[in-house]
Amino acid sequence: MINFQQVSKKFPTGQIALEEIDVEIPDGDFIFIVGPSGAGKSTLLKLLTREILPTTGTIFYNKEDIFKIPAKKIPQLRRKIGTVFQDFKLLLNRTVFENVALPLEVLGRSDAEIEKIVSVTLDKVGILDKAESFPLQLSGGEIQRTAIARAIVSSPEVLLADEPTGDLDPKTAKEIVELLNQINSELKTTILMATHNMTIVDHFKKRILELDNGKLVKDHKTTKTHETN
Amino acid sequence: MKQIKKTFRLLRRSPYQALAAALAMSLTFFVSSVFVVLIIGGQMVLNYIERRPQVIVFFKDDVNDTQINEIINEVDSTNLSSGVKYVSKEEALAIYRERNKDDPLLLESVTADFLPASIDISVKKAQDINGIAQIVKDRPEVDKVITPENLVNQLVKWTSTLRLGGIVFVTTLLSVSFLIVIMVIGMRIAIRREEISIMSLVGATKWYIAKPFFIEGALYGIIGSSIAVFLVYGALLFYSPNIQEFLGPIQVFPIDPRFFLYLWAGEGLVAAAVGIIGAGIALARYLRVK
Structure with a gap:
């Protein structure tokens, strides 16, 4: 359970990214966070991994105030939360296999375990045949699948996906979200996906948090009332 | 690993x-x-160098054993020396002969009376050579004191x-x-x-x-x-x-x-x-x- 309580974030430039956000996210939920660019979607996700701190308010994760966790325990929090970054953040000098293996290496898993788990994960996201390729040799969809594989390889409780369909064609975008949906239903992973692709949002009929200028303007299920873009 | x-x-x-x-x-x-x-x-x-005798004290001809022993005791009492060896006139002659055995001319006319008795003093620390030399130098029985002072x-x-x-x-x-x-x-x-x-x-x-x-x-x-x-x-x-x-x-x-x-x-x-x-x-x- 993730619980946002009166969370506000104001950057030193004076820009208000989030304003008094109150949201409760049950375990196993799949939520789209929508809104125009600059609405605060990425800020909301970065707060969850403690990349940034709120100006006021707090977030409880499994009843624990994540901003009161001592610095040395932040890695433990991040191991429970997988992230698919907007800019992928893949290491270009490492193969797909090595990129996906990174969270397991960090956890201190043995080589044999890493080999097995990474192969299963790559198979799950459909890029097992690309294991030895480097990111620059991949298509947009394959890069995104690599990023998803890295995010789920350590079986996190929560998966954050920041604009995972941003630069993808509609077909690949749909495939990627279907993959996330499959992860959500099979592994019971809580998924928070930031997007402004309303076609996708309308298609999957999940809970939606709509942000505008840092404010939560709607919290509802898709009813196909949105204009598609 | x-x-x-x-x-x-x-x-x-x-x-x-x-x-x-x-x-x-x-x-x-x-x-x-x-x-x-x-x-x-x-x-x-x-x-x-410290292990070698660094201070050699040559005595005048008329010095007797009691006087030499007195000087040896005085050196010992400073606690700066690691050893004192007495070399009599006869021993000095033996050393001289050994060193010059290949040159009969040098051996011919030399007897024990020509060579002075001496003591070889080894010091514990090279820095003390000068101190020991000073102690023996002023004694009336002493003819000459040789030290490798400069080298040390x-x-x-x-x-x-x-x-x-x-x-x-x-x-x-x-x-x-x-x-x-x-x-x-x-x-x-x-x-x-x-x-x-x-x-x-x-x-x-x-x-x-x-x-x-x-x-x-x-x-x-x-x-x-x-x-x-x-x-x-x-x-x-x-x-x-x-x-x-x-x-x-x-x-x-x-x-x-x-x-x-x-x-x-x-x-x-x-x-x-x-x-x-x-x-x-x-x-x-x-x-x-x-």
Whole structure:
């Protein structure tokens, strides 16, 4: 359970990214966070991994105030939360296999375990045949699948996906979200996906948090009332 | 082992920086080793001289045994000497004959009466030669006192200067190596900034991120000091005949191999510590993990 309580974030430039956000996210939920660019979607996700701190308010994760966790325990929090970054953040000098293996290496898993788990994960996201390729040799969809594989390889409780369909064609975008949906239903992973692709949002009929200028303007299920873009 | 393999893989990616750091360490510890060898060699020469009779006291012809014993007791009572040996006129003649056995002309006319009785005094510390010489010089029974005062004083001065110069020089080089390690590891952190940031976001602890850099710093030190000790060992082996010829009767070779083992271990430890501390400073300075 993730619980946002009166969370506000104001950057030193004076820009208000989030304003008094109150949201409760049950375990196993799949939520789209929508809104125009600059609405605060990425800020909301970065707060969850403690990349940034709120100006006021707090977030409880499994009843624990994540901003009161001592610095040395932040890695433990991040191991429970997988992230698919907007800019992928893949290491270009490492193969797909090595990129996906990174969270397991960090956890201190043995080589044999890493080999097995990474192969299963790559198979799950459909890029097992690309294991030895480097990111620059991949298509947009394959890069995104690599990023998803890295995010789920350590079986996190929560998966954050920041604009995972941003630069993808509609077909690949749909495939990627279907993959996330499959992860959500099979592994019971809580998924928070930031997007402004309303076609996708309308298609999957999940809970939606709509942000505008840092404010939560709607919290509802898709009813196909949105204009598609 | 996995971490060391990983560190070597990272070193291979930018070998020139690694080479610069290891060579700086080599230079530092090469110079250190040379100074250590010179200081120990100088000390061996000093010890050799100290073990030899350094003060020779010649007596006048009319001096009797009681007077000589009195002087020997006086020298003993200073507690500065490690030994006093009495050489009678007859013994002096025997020594003279032995030294000149190949020159009959020199032996012909010499009898024990021509040669004075003497005592050979060995001092515990070379610095005390002058003090002992002063004690016996003013005695009326004494004809002449011979000391290698200048040579010893110079040797003591040289070894002290060598020690001081070595400390200053090696400290300077250590500081340079230290700064090079900080700079090289700082650059590596900068190059791997994105990777570090990603590792942090997937849950790596600071220690997990920092460990390869500490290993890298230690490796620079260990590799650098090993090269240095190996070079000094090789150079000493190669030049040992020349060095021994220069030192004459002072036996310094063969050098016990354990000496180089201890030197290698000692310098390896210091070098690894320099590398690790340098890496620590670079990490504290450049590693900013959110």
